[in-house]
Amino acid sequence: MILSSKGLDIKPSSTLEITAKAKQMKADGIDVVGFGAGEPDFDTPDHIKQAAIDAINEGFTKYTPASGILPLKKAICKKLEEDNNVKYEPSQIVVSNGAKHCLTNTFMAILNPEDEVIIPAPFWLSYVQMVKIADGVPIIVKASKENNYKVTVKDLEDALTKKTKAILINSPSNPTGMVYSEEELKEIADFAVKNDLFVVSDEIYEKLIYGDEKHISIASFNEDIYKKTIIINGVSKSYAMTGWRIGYSAAPEAISKIMSNIQSHASSNPNSIAQKAALAAISGDQECVKKMKVEFDKRRDYMFSRISEMPYISAIKPHGAFYVFVDLDEVLGKKYKGEVIDNASVFAKLLLDNEKVAAVPCTDFGFDTHFRLSYAISMENIEKGLDRIEDFLDNLE
Template identity: 90%
Template sequence: MILSSKGLDIKPSSTLEITAKAKQMKADGIDVVGFGAGEPDFDTPDHIKQAAIEAINEGFTKYTPASGILPLKKAICKKLEADNKVSYKPSQIVVSNGAKHSLTNTFMAILNPGDEVIIPAPFWLSYVQMVKIADGVPVVVKTSKENNYKATMDDLKNALTDKTKAILINSPSNPTGMVYSAEELKQVAEFAVENDLFVISDEIYEKLIYGDEKHISIASFNEDIYNRTIIINGVSKSYAMTGWRIGYAAAPEQIAKIMSNIQSHASSNPNSIAQKAALAAISGSQECVDKMKTQFDKRREYMYDRVSKMPYVSAIKPQGAFYVFVDLDSALGKKYKGEVIENANIFAKLLLDNEKVAAVPCTDFGYDTHFRLSYAIAMENIEKGLDRIENFLNNLQ
């Protein structure tokens, strides 16, 4: 039997793989510190859980419209207007089974075979695979540390071809935590309009920004870029609802309709109970977000300070999300117990095997010289894990 060549070309998620391995080691009684998971360690806030319980008790367990219930869509529109200064109608909103699903729907709605999508690296590893699933061609543009790992106009111009269909922007970024400024986004917007391109703006970490940095939706600048932008967001990161699987897209009406049609055949509606929970999250008090953000910020400061003092590695202080993107710098070429550290994959394997620390090598994120540490874990585990990483680095030869 001949299987799908496209399916065979899709790689598994290395972040989920390393997280699963760390969990299995823990289940086997091994004291492992896992820095891999891209999910808050906090429980879903009580008022959100209560909304789900009430939905169950009220029998809200049937099919809903494929693109989501109207009250949730209205709440999303209200949120986008208040937080992001962009105006949408419910017919422009498609609620899906997580932001991953929203992204996949987006690529399937706008891409034809051979269409290219510019993806600045480092990038969240699933972007490339999603573009491939939709028969598109991912065009990876490697950014520089000197520019805080953000795409410049030269980067975009050099990647542009007559097949370019879209640009993907993730701000705050996974894995770097960097945030695009208003001026940088305006340049991307002008470039997109001038070259007749779509912009997919992944804003899933928008509420997790620290210090004086501000989140800006690229669609808010003017009508031209608004009509070319698909905003991706969801409740997973900000409300500690990763397992509830609710994401959404805000898009021009024609694109939203196509996405809704695709979803209606692929998965029907997102989970009815989770939609009620998401409604409570988005329309309810945001105090829970602020409390989590305060804890993330403390961990961010601690982790960055510790990493900055370690030998052989360096990092730029993240402005958002909950990751530190660590450059192996002088560690490459060093040896640990006789084995040469040639890249982040080898580093991560040696670290897990010898110090029982699970860190994510960023080869699949477009940077094989870096690894990612998540501070969405308890401070006690952060301290223990960083002690072990420092010990590992101190034993390089």
């Protein structure tokens, strides 16, 4: 029997795979330090959990409208206006089963077969697979380290064709932690408007920005780019709610209607109980976010400082999210116990097998010379894991 060629072309998530392997090793009694985490290690705040418990006790356990409950959509609109200076109506909001679901809905709503989507590399590995699922063609544009792993308009111009339909921007970025400046975003916005392109703006890490950097939504500049932008966001990262699976999109009403229709057939609606929890998160006290951010900032400083002192590897200090993107250029070609390290995947395998440290090789992120370390783990484990990485590097031949 012949299976779906498109389905066979979709690759599994390497980040989830390495995290699962590390968890299994831990379950087997092995002392593993896992740097693969794409989720905060904090518990969901109590007032958010209580909202879910109240929803259950009140019997709020039935179907909801496909695109989400009205109180939550109104809260999202209020948040977008106050935090991001963009005004939306509830009819422009689609609440989905996580930001991943929002992105998949987006590409299915805007793409026709062979439409191209420009994806700056390094990128979150699921973007490419999502575009393929929607019959689109991912066009990878590699950003330079010299430009802090951010694409320029010149890069976009070089990738532009008659089939280009959209540009994907992720700021703060997974895996680099880089944040696009207002000037950089304005240039991209002008380019998108000039060439009649959609901008898919993944802003899931917006509340985790450090130092003097600030988050700016590209849709906020003017009416022209507003009409071209699909904002993607959610509660997973900011409120330690990854397992609750609530994301949301904000887009022109015609696009949101298509996304809602697609979702109604794919999943009926987002989880009713989790929607009540998300409402409490977005409309409630934000002190919990600030506390997590302070702790992440401490870990960021420590991890970057340690990496800067290690031989052969380097990194640019991240401005957002909770990852450090580590350059292996000086490691490549060296040997560990006789085995040549010629890419990040080999490095990660040797590191896990010999030092019991799980790091994410970024081959599937468009950079096979880098790996990603998450600081969404305890400081104790960060210290232990970095000690082991340093030992590994000290033993290279």
